[in-house]
Every structure is written in structure tokens, then in C-alpha cells.
Amino acid sequence: MYSEKVLEHFRNPRNVGRIEDADGIGKVGNPICGDVMVMYLKIRDNRIEDAKFETFGCGAAIATSSMATELVKGKTIEEALQITNRAVAEALDGLPPHKMHCSVLAEEAIRAAIEDYRARGRKGE
Amino acid sequence: MYSEKVLEHFRNPRNVGRIEDADGIGKVGNPICGDVMVMYLKIRDNRIEDAKFETFGCGAAIATSSMATELVKGKTIEEALQITNRAVAEALDGLPPHKMHCSVLAEEAIRAAIEDYRARGRKGE
Amino acid sequence: MIYLDYNATTPCDPRVVEAMLPFFSEFFANPSSLHRPGQEARRAIERARSTIASFLGAKEEEVIFTSGGTESSNLAIRGVAQALRKKGTHLVTSAIEHHAVLNVFRSLEKEGFSVTYLPVDANGIVHPEELKKALRPDTILVSIMHANNETGVLEPIADLARVAHEGGAIFHTDAVQTVGKIPIDVTVLGVDLLSASAHKFYGPKGVGFLYIRKGTPIAPQILGGHHERGKRAGTENVPGIIGMAKACEIAQEEMGEEARRVGALRDMLEQGLEERVPDIHIVSRNVPRLYNTSLVLVAYVEGESLLLNLDFEGICVSSGSACTSSSLEPSHVLLACGYPHELAHGSIRFSLGKWTKEEEIFRVVAVFPKIVEKLRAISPFSKGR
């Protein structure tokens, strides 16, 4: 069902945990649907220096979380906002059709975390 | 499906053929239904001295014809008229339910042949 | 034993059994299970699906596994009728279909559909012009069998499907007697649905498939879990499916040679019988037929009594179709061809196959005349009477 790459990221997820002094936190999903993703970003000079995640969800949810944090790290905010759910899925060598929503969740988590960072910035101005 | 006895009578039917100077001939059944039985009786002093048959039909039709001729031989006319389809079937150790109509045909053939014999008698009087 | 009843069922090819064996106790997991053994079982049946699809010139997702030919045809006919009920309620089939098709149409008639049963000519052929005449604006489905199980006659499916499509109807064919015997390409045939049963071509009993052209509207008939893309619920018969795919593979490789060999034996049988037995008739001898089938009508005697006498000699054949042989009705196929009832009661079907040998045919040709003679001696109809 899952690609080797999905299984590998699921088995050894990268960037697990929280960043205590995160600059942006994005929480998406819903426990009722069985998927919750929280993404923590550390941002300096418009560039994502570090990213971590916490996820409640299936194998695909955990693997896409892991891959999404890998993809955003080192990118500028604008670059990170370009990351689509397809890009996350492709980086994992694809997802089964009924699991594509997990990659959507990952895209949303990135956006939500950046949104949060920007909102804090506006507040702090 | 068929009892050993049915198969035996079917394989080696008794009294096959016609009696050229028969005293009574009974023809029952219908080629459209796939069963035709003709019974020939030789009768002397109210007693059935000989019986033969010709049958177009399935295994059960041939076996019941054979058994019916065996059963009537040596019987008086009154005794022969007592032979029911059940008696023919039982003498063959039974018939499958959807083949019981063959034993009915055998009973009818006996009756028809005796009927014919009596009708000839009335004509001859 | 001389088995000449291959149209009723075939023995499993030993290579089919060998292919199935590991899937009973070793690779036994449920293909719906997410763990690795389950996913391995899933991959095995998807490989089987792919084998069968390419055997038919179809796409993988167009092949649905069922429990056999009867279920396949039930699903095809009732499934399309239900799915298109709002579009129209007229259905067309032929008078010579197998009961697995005919009885579905009869039941749909009781549910408000109207059904045209197309006639056949004296050789049992359904003519495309007859179909053309029968089509109406509200015709949604046409179902005509590929080859008849009793006579072996091949219907002009490509032409019939074209006519049906010109009339806007979906086309189904019951190909239970042709799959594995002759090459089939669903695009060349132009059918939308095609039924098959593994045990008719050296696969196991209890498994079959339905080809469903992509986009064909069809309502599932057995409901439950999300198996077979929602078209047929129930845990997949993994060993059966593997066995059926193997049977397709073997057929693909060997059917050309089999057709030649078995066809020659069948012709030898027919010639032999005709030379030695007076007053017999070989049905549909001069039209395209399955190379393995010979339906012989024997005047003055009834089919079952012939069959049983052949059985006493160790020769296994059928009288009419296996399914109706325990009923009292004469073959509806022969009646549709216009044969009188008496003759229709006297049919013997020889159907040859992979393990039929020349000596067996010699023996049948030697034994048959004596049996006919014996039964005719008992018959009140025999010549000159």
C-alpha cells in the first residue's frame, strides 16, 4: 500500500517533537477525523532554521509530517509557501489515493505555522 | 440418483418387444413430454399370460416399464388393476421425486392395455 | 473413464492446483489486511487481475472477481438494469441463453422491465437484423451469449454489439463457454460486459470474473465491505483467483494447439458416428462452432437413456445442458432452433478437452452404434413401425 519511502519516514520520522520557543506554530486537523498535525517553526531572517512536528494519525500522516518538516527546513518563507501537497506526496514517492488528504494536511500545517509567525509579527509591530 | 434395481432393470429390461397377436394394447404418454410407453398383454382365462413393452423415454421410464410387465405377468385382470404406481416404484426400491411420473405412466399403461382388452371383448360379443 | 463432458466442467490443470496450493495455508492472509502478509495477498490477486486483463485485452480495473459464471451474469444483467432503470426499462436477450441469464431476465420481467427474447435461425444463430428490429429508444441492455453450451454455436458478437451500441444500449455477453477455448479481445468484440467461469477452462470451481468496460453503469449486487472497487463485496477467494489467472496463462499459451488437436478429434467423432449410426443428426454442423463440442440428435430414443448406457460403458457425456438434465423439459435451445420435441429429447452432447485421446474417440465410435441399436429395439417409434 505505502511506498518504501513513506514506510521509512514513518518508521524513522525526522524532526519529531516541539520547539519550545517556536516563532510559528500551526495546528491543523481534528481528532474526530483521526488526524492532528502540529508544526513548529524556528525562523530567522525570513528563513526557516528549524522545524519540528507532533502528529496524531496514521502512517501517512506521520510520514507526510516528517517529510514536510524536511522540505521546509532552510527555505525562505516564500519558498515554503510554494510547497504543495503534491510536492510532499511526490517527495515520498506517492501516497495511496485515500491517503492524499494527509499531504493536504501537511501543506496546511506549513501555511498555518507561517500564518501564525506573521500574525505574531503584526502583533509585535 | 437411481437405485441399483432401477439401473439393473434399465440395463437389462425384461419383456422387451411387441406381442404380435396381443389381446390388449395400452399406449400412454406423449413424445412431446419425452415419454411413450406401449404395453402388450396376452390374456387367457382372465389371467395375464404374457406381457411385453416398447418404451421411448428416460432410464426410469424404461425400468418402470420392465418392472410393470414383470408384475402383471401371471396375475388375474383384477389383480393387475390393483397395481399402483407406488407399487411399481417400490418394487424398484424407489424412484427420485422428479421421476415418479414414470411410475404413474406404467400404472396407466397397464390400465390402458386391460381397457383395450375389455373393449375388444365387448366388441366381439 | 472416458470423459467427454468438458462443457459441464473440466478437471483443474495440475499446474493450476500447484499455483493455488501456497495460498491456502502459507500466503493465506486477508488482502484487506494492512500488515505485510495482507499486502502480499493483495499484490498476488492484483497480479492475477493484471494477467487476466491482458489475456482479454482489458484494463486491470475492468476485471472484477466473482464466485463463477452464474454470479457474473447475474451481476452484469441485474446490475446494469438497476443502474439504468431511470433511462429505460426494455431489455433484449436471446431464446437460447443459459439459465443463468434467462432466469435473471424472467425475474426482471416481474419487476416491471420488458424483455424481448430474440429468435434464432435453424442453426441457433442470432441475427443482427433481428436485434436491430427489437431495439427501442428505451432499450438499455442487450445480452447474447458468445457460444452456446449445448450446440457450441458461436454468435456474431462483434456485429451484435455494434448494433446494440448504435441503438444506445449496453452489451453483455456470457462467454463462459469461450473464455480459455478461443482467443478473446474485449475491444475487438466490442462488448461492455463479459462473464466467465474458471472451472470451464481448467481452473477451480467457485470463482469467475466479470469484465466491465470502464464507465459502464452497474449497481453492485452483493453488498458489504469495499472489495472489488465497490462492485462485489466479500473476502476475496485468493487461491481461486490465483488458480483462475494461472488457467488463463496456460490457455493463452496452449489454446491454439489444443484447438487444432481437439478439433480434429471432434471431427473424427462426428464422421465416425455418422458413418455408423443411421438417423442421427449433428446440430449446426456447418456454421462456426466451438471446436470441442458436438451435439448429436438420435431419432427414436431419449437422451437420458443414451447417456446412462454410455455411462455403463464408462463414457461421460451430457444430454442437453447439465443444468436442465434433472428436469423433464427438452432442451430450450433445440426447440428454439425449430427441432420437434421428440428429437429435442434425444440429444447427446459430446464435449472434448485437453485430455481427450484418439483411442477414446475410437471407443466411443465403436460403442455408440450398439447402444443406439439396443434402445431403438425398445422404442415404439423406430423406423418402419
Add this chain to the structure above:
Amino acid sequence: MIYLDYNATTPCDPRVVEAMLPFFSEFFANPSSLHRPGQEARRAIERARSTIASFLGAKEEEVIFTSGGTESSNLAIRGVAQALRKKGTHLVTSAIEHHAVLNVFRSLEKEGFSVTYLPVDANGIVHPEELKKALRPDTILVSIMHANNETGVLEPIADLARVAHEGGAIFHTDAVQTVGKIPIDVTVLGVDLLSASAHKFYGPKGVGFLYIRKGTPIAPQILGGHHERGKRAGTENVPGIIGMAKACEIAQEEMGEEARRVGALRDMLEQGLEERVPDIHIVSRNVPRLYNTSLVLVAYVEGESLLLNLDFEGICVSSGSACTSSSLEPSHVLLACGYPHELAHGSIRFSLGKWTKEEEIFRVVAVFPKIVEKLRAISPFSKGR
């Protein structure tokens, strides 16, 4: 591999495969054929029918062969509903049925029947009083499963059947998870129809049976030849039927001992997990349950991720039911019991069987806590967060 997914499917018992083998290529004839090989095949399946009937305390003519549990339940429910439609159109089932039952009722609702889905208590038990309240003068059929496939909970079938009969309704039970595991006598249970699937009790996939009490009105669903007393058409799956009968024979002899042995292992598993993993919940632990089944809810983590991690360790289990595990829905059974969605997403079903060994349970108890810990470390919900 440690296989703890016996409720999804079981490997064939080698004795079952051995019993089936001669029927593939040697005794392969069609049971509808009149020749001797055909009649031998007929006798073999009638012997199998008799074995299964006596296993159930039923009469031979009350057992009908099908392609599996799903088809059996479809036939039972749709068959009775159609046959009694004129008498009434109200049907009753429970909220926790398998999809092979639930989806038939959902489809009947679209066809004009009204269906009451009985609630269950927190342990997943359907109470006879609830059934009593639901019955109406036009109730024709009640269908409640014997044991639930996810929780293993046994329903009070004898009481439920009595209540249904008092209300004049026919009673069906989906016994797919109990046949072969616990003794069943259809007269003691008092049911009119009972569904089973061979692959759930060491028989082959693709074959099952439906018990139909004599006189129960039922419309056939698969139409064709006159097989199975007109209740189910299609060439019989002879090897499958023989295998299923053998599986019944073995179960009859061995299930008492198995219940003891497997029950002890299951209890050991549950005790071990409970001692070592905080915040888990064993579903319906204190009500009558199948001795082989344990459904464990693990707070803060999702079931599939647990399942896959166990699979990495060679341990095969299920999350919820096998059939729904590829969908996104949490278990409808757990929701019906009143568990919150988060917990219902975190279920792991261990189902033990004939080849489960003590060492395997030790290993699961050793491995499971680490997996839970790892996943909880990833989870945003874990305690104290």
C-alpha cells in the same frame, strides 16, 4: 511472523487442504451431471451438507452453500425481505453489524423498507428490551450478529430470537465469527437463518453456508440452474464445500480444547498489556466475549500507526475491522458503544487462534509498550500536554 489476526482470516488447516485436494483434478465432475463421476461428486457434497447440518443441529435440507459470509447474509436479509414484502416492510438490525449486513439494510431502505438500527450499551450488547420496543406489527425480519468481529462480544441471540418470534418476525444471525469457535445449535439459539464463512474457521476462502430453517420464506438472489433446491444457482464449489465440511468436523472435535488454551493466552495478553502500558482500555472485558479476541484502545495514538509498527516487528493485527481499515472512518462499533472519536481511532484488535503460541504472546507484551511509547512521543495529545 506472529499472526494475531485470526478474525480477519485463518490459514487453512492442512487437513482441510488434504481433504479438498482430490476434488480439484480427480473427482472433479459437475454434481449436476448424470454420469457416475457426476453422481459421485453429488454424493460428496451431500455428505458434506450432512456433516455441516449435524454440526449445527440442523436438517440437511436446511443448509445452503454460498460463496462466503457476505453472500450468505445478503441472501438471508434481501431474500426474506423480498419474500415477505407484502406482509410488511419494517426491518430491525443493530448499529454494530458487519458491513455485509449493514449495507444490505441501507440498500433496502432506498427500496422502500424502513429499518430500525438498535442501539447497544457501553459494552456493545443489544438488549432484548430494546428489540421489544422496536418491533411493530409490520416487522418482518430481525438480524443481529452472534459475535462482533471487532470486540468479540457475544449477543444474547436466544433471547433476541424469542422476542423477534413473539413479535412474528423472522430472525437471522450473522454467525461468521462464532461458527467453528463455539458450539452452535440452531434449535437452542432458535434462529431461522444463520450465516457462516469457511475461511474464518480454518476452511478455504470463497465458500460459506446459510442455514435456513425449513419453511422460512426466502427469495433466491443468484438465479440460474436448479442448484441448492432453487435457493442459489451456480455450479457448486465442490472442493470448497468439502473443505468447509472438514473444517466443521475438526472444529467439532477440537474447539473445546482450543477455547481453553487460546482463552488462557488471550487473558495473559490482556493482563500483560495492562500491566505495562498506561492509559489503555480493554473493550468489553467483563461481558461474555469470544475467547480469542481482544480489542485494546490506546489513548493518544492512532490505530493504523500502531498496526504498522507492530507489523515492522512481524506482529500481524488489525485496527478495527479488516474491511474498514482502508477507509478513514473510525470503527462504527466503538462509536455505537459510546467511545469518543479519538479513542475509537486508536483501536488495535488482537485475535488469536489455533497456532498462537505462548512465546508469541510474551513477545507482543514485550514489544507493544515500546511502540506505544514511541508513538506517544510523536503525539500532540500525550499526557500532560
